[in-house]
Amino acid sequence: MSINVEQAIIHAIIQDSDGQLSCRLRPQPLLNGEAVEAMLDELHQTYTTKAGKGFGHFGISGEDGEANPKFMEALTEYRDGQLGFVEFSGLAGKLLQEELSKYDFSQGGYLLLACYTHMTSDFLYVSLLNAKSSMTVLDDMELSQNTHLDLKDVQLAARIDLTEWQADEGSRKYISFIRGRAGRKVADFFLDFMGCVEGVNTKAQNKQLMNAVEDFVSSSELTKDEGQQCREKVFNYCTERCDVGADIEIKDLADELADSGMESFYDFAKGGDYELEDEFPGDKPTLRQLKKFSGTGGGVTLSFDGAHLGERVMYDPISDTIMIKGVPANLKDQLDRRLKGGQ
Known part of the structure; x- marks a missing residue:
């Protein structure tokens, strides 16, 4: 296991026939340690590698006024030992309900809260899980319908880096969250219940x-191969950081490039008008543009490796045309x- 689970619990948000929601609270933490460890390990791995996450913090929104502080206050009391985990999770369940x-789109679900340690950081994982029906064949070849938690397609989840939250008051990224496919309005309620901005x-x-x-490649007068090597270095470094859930660090990246003879990237990046933070999370879909060109429009989809530009792929901006030498078989x-x- 890559994580060490300290506490975990599930509460049910139930919708009755009249559309009214209620919260059925579990009175004690989950007890099956092996099952809990396996579930949280799977969720941790899936969440860490999930692309397109957003990042935020407890605080005040400039447009929407003050964020609801109740979740943060309850979490603070839990971390300070004034609240037990079950009591804290029960307050969270009521807040979510x-x-x-x-909202009229709600159908409830199962609220999972889990505190665990990974590497040297403590995390709180918060997720609203859906249940799915499945069919099982019994020993006598009879069919039986079961209900199981859908761990593969989690759309409403957030993870709080408790260590970063308590160590760095100025951090604006200790809460990460999945940007759900259901739309911004649906995802917002999950952030609102936690008071996340x-x-x-x-x-x-x-x-x-x-x-x-x-810009660094252009201004450094690198050859085409050296420029491509620089992009590859940046891409490899950033994707490796994404894969382990770590931030991109500009100083660390600059040191990687300096090892290949490409000096002064840090001063270049921080001295320009790029407004880059010293550390920030990676976004794989955006980073892929370092290696590939791709686009869709007017019924045409085109994608090719950046190394082919100027060789197998010739682009003429004046005539707005692309010529491809060596059409894929x-x-x-x-x-x-x-x-x-x-014919």
Whole structure:
């Protein structure tokens, strides 16, 4: 196991036939240690590698006024030993029920709260899980319908880095959260119940990092191969950090590049107009643009490795055309068959 679970509990948010929500609280932590460890380990791994997460903190939103402080206050009392874990989780369950009751799209679910340690940091994982039905074949070959928690497609989840929260009062990224497919309004209620305000704009930071890398390559008069090597170095470093759930550190990245003879990236990135934080979370979809060009529009989708630009792929901005030398074999086969059919 990559984590050490300290406490975990599940409460049920139930919707009755009239659409009213109630919270059924479990009176004690989950007891099956092996099952809990396996579940949390799977959720931790899935969450850590989830792309497109947002980051925030407890605080005040400039547009929406003061964030609800009740969750933060209860969490503080738990960490200070004034509240037990069960009592803290029960308050959290009630807060979520109250927040959900404001919306007509809610159907309830299972609120999971778990405190665990990974590496040298303490985390609180908070998630609203859905239940799914499945069929099982019994020993006598009879079918039985069961209900299980859907751990593969979690859309409402957040993780609080308790160590960072208590060690760095100025941090704006100790809470991470999944940006659900259901839409911004649906995801917001989950942040509101915790009193979370979005802080670091991860996509913007990663985009600015890419801009800094491209400008650095241009201004350093690197050869094409050296420039591509620089992009590869940045991409590999950043994706490795993403894979283990660690932040991109500009100083650390600059040291990686300096080892390959590309000096002064730190001064270049921090001295320009990029407004880069010293540390920020990586965003894989944005970082892929360091290696690939891709785009979709007007019924055309095109993607190719950046190393091919100027060699196999020729772009003419004046005529707005791209010429590809060496058409991929499977595409060539489709095109040849279509031309023969047309003739």
